[in-house]
Amino acid sequence: MKILVAEDSTTVRGLVSARLSADGYDVVEAEDGEEAVALARSQAPDLIVLDKMMPKLDGFEVVRRLREDQATAEIPIIMLTDRTGEEDVLQGLDLGVEDYMPKPFSPLELSARIKRALQRAQDA
Amino acid sequence: MRQALEPTVLVMAGMVVVMLLAILVGRTVRDERRRRDLALRPGLEQAVGAYLVDERSEPPPPPGSRAARRVLLAIGIEGLTELRGEERARLTRLLEETGIITATAKQLHSRRRLTRRLAAQALAQIESPEAVDALVKGLSDRDLDVRAACALALAELGDPRHVHGLTRTIVEVAESRPGAVAEVLLAIGSTDPGSLALVLEATDSPRIRRLVTAVAGALRLMEYAPAIRHELSSDDGELAAAAAQAAGSVGDLLALDSLIVLARDKARPEHVRAAAATALGRLGDERAVPTLEALLCSDRWILQRVAAHALGTLGPRGEDVLRRTDSPHAVIALSR
Numbered sequence: 265m266k267i268l269v270a271e272d273s274t275t276v277r278g279l280v281s282a283r284l285s286a287d288g289y290d291v292v293e294a295e296d297g298e299e300a301v302a303l304a305r306s307q308a309p310d311l312i313v314l315d316k317m318m319p320k321l322d323g324f325e326v327v328r329r330l331r332e333d334q335a336t337a338e339i340p341i342i343m344l345t346d347r348t349g350e351e352d353v354l355q356g357l358d359l360g361v362e363d364y365m366p367k368p369f370s371p372l373e374l375s376a377r378i379k380r381a382l383q384r385a386q387d388a
Numbered sequence: 389m390r391q392a393l394e395p396t397v398l399v400m401a402g403m404v405v406v407m408l409l410a411i412l413v414g415r416t417v418r419d420e421r422r423r424r425d426l427a428l429r430p431g432l433e434q435a436v437g438a439y440l441v442d443e444r445s446e447p448p449p450p451p452g453s454r455a456a457r458r459v460l461l462a463i464g465i466e467g468l469t470e471l472r473g474e475e476r477a478r479l480t481r482l483l484e485e486t487g488i489i490t491a492t493a494k495q496l497h498s499r500r501r502l503t504r505r506l507a508a509q510a511l512a513q514i515e516s517p518e519a520v521d522a523l524v525k526g527l528s529d530r531d532l533d534v535r536a537a538c539a540l541a542l543a544e545l546g547d548p549r550h551v552h553g554l555t556r557t558i559v560e561v562a563e564s565r566p567g568a569v570a571e572v573l574l575a576i577g578s579t580d581p582g583s584l585a586l587v588l589e590a591t592d593s594p595r596i597r598r599l600v601t602a603v604a605g606a607l608r609l610m611e612y613a614p615a616i617r618h619e620l621s622s623d624d625g626e627l628a629a630a631a632a633q634a635a636g637s638v639g640d641l642l643a644l645d646s647l648i649v650l651a652r653d654k655a656r657p658e659h660v661r662a663a664a665a666t667a668l669g670r671l672g673d674e675r676a677v678p679t680l681e682a683l684l685c686s687d688r689w690i691l692q693r694v695a696a697h698a699l700g701t702l703g704p705r706g707e708d709v710l711r712r713t714d715s716p717h718a719v720i721a722l723s724r
Binding site: 274275276278282367370371373 | 440463471473
C-alpha cells in the first residue's frame with residue numbers, strides 16, 4: 265500500500281514517514297501543496313496524509329483539485345490541522361476529507377486511523 | 389581648513405570600511421553555519437525518526453559537534469511542538485540521553501543575554517525535569533525575559549514545589565511583561581490548577597489578580613468560582629470586568645445576582661457593565677431579562693448592543709423583549 269505524506273516541516277514529514285514505513289507502507293513525500301497534487305496524480309497513492317497549512321497550495325485547495333480529477337477523486341485523505349474549529353471541519357468534510365487529526369498528534373494514532381480508512385476504502 | 393578635514397575624512401572612511409568588512413564576515417559566518425546545519429539535518433532527522441518508531445532501537449549517539457547539537461535541538465523542539473503521546477515522550481528521553489538538555493541548561497549561564505533567553509525558551513518547549521535546577525536558578529537572572537522564560541518552563545513542568553519561586557518572578561515581571569505572565573499562569577492553570585490559589589495568596593497585586601481571574605475563566609476552573617464571585621464587587625473596574633467575564637465562562641449561576649447588580653450600577657464604567665451583561669447572556673438564566681431590557685433601553689450604544697446579544701440567547705422571554713423594542717441591535721440579535 266502506498267501513502268503520500270504532504271507536510272512542509274521536514275521533521276514532521278520524516279517522523280510520519282518513518283512510522284508508516286515501519287508499519288510496512290510505501291511512503292511518498294511532498295513538501296508543498298503543488299508537489300502533493302502532482303505526486304497524487306503520478307503515483308496513485310492509496311491514501312494521502314495532508315497538512316492543512318502548506319506553501320504554494322494549502323490543504324483545502326489540494327483537496328479541491330484532487331476531487332475535481334477523476335483519477336484522484338476517490339483517494340481517502342486524512343488532514344493534519346493545527347485547529348479543529350467547526351468551520352474548518354465542516355469545510356473539510358464538504359470537500360471530502362475522510363478524517364481529521366489535530367496537532368499535536370500521535371503518529372501511532374495516525375497509523376491506526378490510516379489502517380481504518382484503508383479498510384473502509386477497500387470495503388466500499 | 390582642508391588640511392584639518394582630511395584626517396577626519398580618512399578616519400570616517402576607515403570606519404565605514406571596517407563596518408562593511410564586519411557585516412561581510414558576519415554574513416559569511418552565518419551562511420556557512422546555515423550550510424553546515426542543512427547538510428547535517430537529513431541524517432539526524434532520519435536517525436531520530438528511526439529511534440522514535442522502534443522501541444528496541446538504540447538512540448543516536450550524542451552529537452559530536454556544536455552544529456550537530458544545534459540541529460538536534462531544533463529537530464527536537466519542532467517534533468515536541470507537533471507530537472503527543474509515546475513518540476513525544478521518547479523524543480524528550482532522546483534529548484536527555486544525548487546530553488542536549490544538559491547542554492541547553494548550561495547555556496542559561498551564558499554571558500550573552502540572547503543565548504540565555506533562547507535556552508530558556510527551548511527548555512520551556514522540552515519540559516524535561518533534567519533542566520529544573522538550571523531553570524530555578526534562571527528565575528533570578530538579571531534579564532526579565534530570561535526570568536519570564538524560565539518561569540514558563542517551570543510552569544509547563546507542573547511541579548507545585550516551584551510555585552513560590554514562580555510567584556515571586558511573576559510579581560517582579562508583571563508590570564512590564566503582562567503577556568509573559570499570562571502565559572505562565574495559563575501553564576500553571578493547565579498543569580496544576582490548585583496552584584493558582586497559591587499565586588492569589590502570595591500577592592495583592594491587582595494586575596496579577598486580574599490575570600489569575602481571567603485564566604481561571606478561560607480554563608473554566610469551576611473551583612475558582614467563589615474567588616471570582618468575590619472579585620465582582622472589587623473597586624478595581626478591570627478586575628470586576630475580568631471577574632464578570634470569568635463568571636460567564638465557568639457558568640457560575642451563583643454569581644447571577646452579583647452580575648445583575650454590576651450591570652445595573654451606573655457608577656461603573658461602561659465596559660464593566662458590558663462584561664456583566666455578556667456574562668448574564670452566557671449564564672442563560674431568564675431572571676436576567678429585566679436587567680438586560682433596561683440596558684437595551686439605555687442611551688449607551690455599547691450597552692444596547694451587548695444587552696441585545698445577551699437577550700437573544702435567553703429563550704422566548706428574551707426574544708419577546710427584542711421584538712417589542714425598536715432598536716437596530718434587537719433586529720440584528722433576532723436575525724442570528
